Amino acid sequence: MQTDAATASRQRRVLGWLRREALPLLVLILLLTAARSSLANHYHVPSGSMQPALQPGDRVVVDMRAYGWRLPFSTFDLVTVADPLPGEVVVFDSPADGTRLIKRVAAVGGQQVEVRGGRLLVDGRPAPAHVPAVEQIGTRRISLDLAHGGGADLGPLRVPEGEVLVLGDHRGASFDGRYFGLVPVDAFYGRAVAVYHRRGEGFGWRRL
Template structure:
């Protein structure tokens, strides 16, 4: 074993440096679920900038320094405060924000979000079959993005007003009625943020024929309304 390691030390060094790069600088994240429909699809692989917010000790959540401030509307990867599973959601409320939801409509700092109808369709959920879906444009201040509602699904469509504490963030999935987000797992501390998802690197139809969806390759996650 020692002789093998000596003979392959260059390759082993490459693997070590590559591992450090993925855990400290940049990463890619496969999308395994429907929680970010219609903006992210199962089979998308997104590029994640791990230096967008924090510099961390590789393989840990120990923050060495801050590199930027998370913004409302950012799509981020983070470790769930319940169990540590890696999740990807959108930041909806920042520290100091007062946020509530009434019948699926957000109100942030006293200002209701605006909603515009984009279209309707259907989505298949394993436990319920094909269900009607509604896509909307949600505008919060100067930011806007698409969301999806599933009216036939039982979901948390209301929550009382809460003021977000320092160094914590509220995350919601864009597929509002099919997402395990801050309504269920609680607010997310800054130390658990992994990075900012920037764009789709590659995509394949893993729910169908597994063919590449080349039209999604390189697509930015922002500015798609």
């Protein structure tokens, strides 16, 4: 009887500890994971396809609320906030194989777009010829890396409403919309905000 009583007492203590300590900890972990899925996250840049803005190994803060409030652990937007704008750096899954990618929005629905020799023409407006490695995309002035050429040409084509053309800044070394096609606006996980850690330089805040 004493053994049974001792066992029952231990079980009560364990259950009490689980209710007091383990359960709140588990809830906290779930809430933090959900927040990371829906509010903010980070991305580790694996390649040089976005050079010079992003370097291999960069760690980037991603605003998961920029384009919509997403149901945790899903790709379903509960509330749509805004569509991506030209020039923004976005994170999404490749339509080709599902790999998580980071690229720049080059053109959005309704725009006429063409890529020739790595240079972007939107609505017939060419980039300044006197600045061969700079483009104006939306409100942003973008530095390009054309050291490996311009990569594949594209278009001309008109981007349908609800879709987006994404390109890498390192045009000759980027697997982007010229290869896998346009991306639906609801496919973007979030907007890359800034580089918070760069290999060899440490922590900082380099806005994109």
